[in-house]
Amino acid sequence: MLNESINAKIDSGMQHLVADLQRLIRQPSVSAKNEGMTDCARLVAQLMEKAGIQTEVLTLDRQGDRKKKDIPSVIFGEVRSKTNPNSKTLLFYNHYDVQPVEPVELWKEDPFSGKVSGGRIYGRGSADDKGELITRIKAVEFLLKKYGDLPCNIKFVIEGEEEIGSIHIREYLLKYKHKFAADGVIWEFGYVDNNSRPIISLGMKGLLYVELVAKGPIRDAHSSLAVLIENPAWRLVQALSSLRSTNGEILIEDWYKEVRQFTREELEIISNEPFDEQEFREQHGIEKFVSNILGNEAKKALVGIPTCNIAGLNSGYTGKGPKTILPSSALAKLDFRLVPDMNPKTQVNRLKNHLKRNGFGDLIEIGFIHGERAYRTPIDNPMLTTVKDSAAEAFGSNPIISISSSGTGPMHSFATILSAPCFSVGSTYVFSQIHSPNEFTRIDFLNKATKCMARIIERFGTVGE
């Protein structure tokens, strides 16, 4: 009955949820470019205060430490249960920053339009992560409006650097460890598949992000001199091609040494996971997968195979026409996805040694941009039942359990510093083009995810786990 009544409240409040999400989308917050971050943090805090959440803007500022001044704030929110103040505490982890919008020319609308069309809301951050964030704020707001209280304590930790690798969240977690203390964490996103089935994910891959820079002559030279001057773009191409085989295998010595093997239980979960390969290929416009893998191998890859990806390449003249130069430098941006129990610091040293051993030590500079360890919440954690049952009710279909997302987040830091299990569940349609042009969110999934969050709060406060 409780459930029915909050669902009606959520349904009747959807236009407010959509309007608030549009406000969030229209406020750019591109952490990679430090664009709009302070204004967006202020807006998020306003929306939370309006929802009845006590809000605080946290920083890492220390007197005299000017370097910390430009670090985006973390917005902390809290609602203590009046009737049940000693109950467990549920923490929502989200982020208010978004990916850069490039390539701008491929957007059909202004990337920050928040345009509603065909049951979708368009714009950078509409799904990742402003769409997810609004469902959680609104779930709390609707529950408070309906009952004047929550059945358990709630916390929000909303950071501004998720899209640049959550560079400082570990420092925030260590500094505010007691303030953030919680018994369970709802992760910042959760996917919903093509058949409206929610996917509950228990883990995240890790990440190592580096820049490789090859240096050549002190300035661009006339390309006729390529007979004598070593071209840094060639050096970079040679270095890169030594890192990975054509079938995706990483050729750096000991790269896979610490990779944790799947348990029999994990393999069973993977094999039970549905995965519409054909739909995936159609959505991305590809004909086959890397190394021609299929079926279960593709699913295992998403969950637990490390990658080496070229995120960007730049050198010389790339405009129209035949400019004949020999560039003075060449840049590659690389991201390596890691799995348990790989350590980014160990891996970057292996990369450096590999380049040295292969004769690239003199020319290639390695910029360590970010490292993050992988994490998986154990599949026997009792909170999984709460999350699973809530998602099943809200979405009206059996959730899919995934032992890990293919993406990366600071789950290892949250889980180990707060000693709390982490669960990804939310509103993001798997084909909503996050990180790409024309990102959108589905309003039907925002509605169901809000109901799911309300149900998790209700259960978390009443079920004695």
Add this chain to the structure above:
Amino acid sequence: MLNESINAKIDSGMQHLVADLQRLIRQPSVSAKNEGMTDCARLVAQLMEKAGIQTEVLTLDRQGDRKKKDIPSVIFGEVRSKTNPNSKTLLFYNHYDVQPVEPVELWKEDPFSGKVSGGRIYGRGSADDKGELITRIKAVEFLLKKYGDLPCNIKFVIEGEEEIGSIHIREYLLKYKHKFAADGVIWEFGYVDNNSRPIISLGMKGLLYVELVAKGPIRDAHSSLAVLIENPAWRLVQALSSLRSTNGEILIEDWYKEVRQFTREELEIISNEPFDEQEFREQHGIEKFVSNILGNEAKKALVGIPTCNIAGLNSGYTGKGPKTILPSSALAKLDFRLVPDMNPKTQVNRLKNHLKRNGFGDLIEIGFIHGERAYRTPIDNPMLTTVKDSAAEAFGSNPIISISSSGTGPMHSFATILSAPCFSVGSTYVFSQIHSPNEFTRIDFLNKATKCMARIIERFGTVGE
């Protein structure tokens, strides 16, 4: 005596030469971007008319052929000798277009400033090729002012597409073959070495310029999907690394098949050519040459070794911060320098076959941007003496003879269509940073080159070769 007196005229007219060159530099004319081309053509024609050269602006326009409308004009100029109308005809080939200025941020001044400082004039085109052009116009102007006539017939052919591979000069040469008829061609540039010695070059390398494009997913994807989606940047890197060994050797089958071997005479000329390796390395900020070649091997490479050069690379996100995407496409711009008797059309087919055979046929699109054959004027051509003696007098030191420049130009078309020998001689200091930021020309060399051109005209009209 004739010589002394025109030299005095040139010395006293230098400030006008510098001012006219500044006007030319300040008028951008970037053919790759179709920027300022018409205005620059008009300015060149004005300066020529002012010099007493009868000028005509030629086009490839044909009624109804709209595609030809955007092709830059060729400026044709002519002075017929009054006293010697049946004399031989000397043709000056030059170009009024310049390279793009990118990377703009490395210029210390506005790239089109024409700033005079320390005996140099700075700006894009100051050396290549507006500096060369002005010495030839002024040589004619000073001779006409002094004597009211020239001892031989003179023609100018000044094109606007040299920096984009002289795409239409062959068509112009074929269309205006009779108008352009000449007995000898002074090529658009000529180098002067670090010891103020003019370098007379008898040849040019050829060029094949292509774009390779690898296509991946229909839009940029989240890089976590790199476990399944083939990354086009990897495909491109793999394709590129199959083209060339680390020591510069091109690995495409039959690439070197038609390469003409050096004759014993050519090898002797090469071995007599001075080449300050240390100075070259210092100017370019490099420690060693490709494949560690030295001495005579380095000189042979400049004159006669084919190259495969990466002029540009572009893919994905190359800005600040760790954007984690899997790009939807990747681009490489490649230029291959060719030597006699390689044919660009044959070579591009070999490249295509190579990519197909190595499994890149499905993904890589090859855009053929331009092809140009190499050419060498035979070293026993009698006009060489005229050019050599004139340069020796003007520069006050023995010219260096080179059998070929390392650069490319349409010499093969001029030499074969007009049946005329071609000689490179001019004012460009070897370290004047052509095609690079902060291009400059040396005023002392402009002065000497103008004297050299005047002397060539005088000799060409009087020596019965």
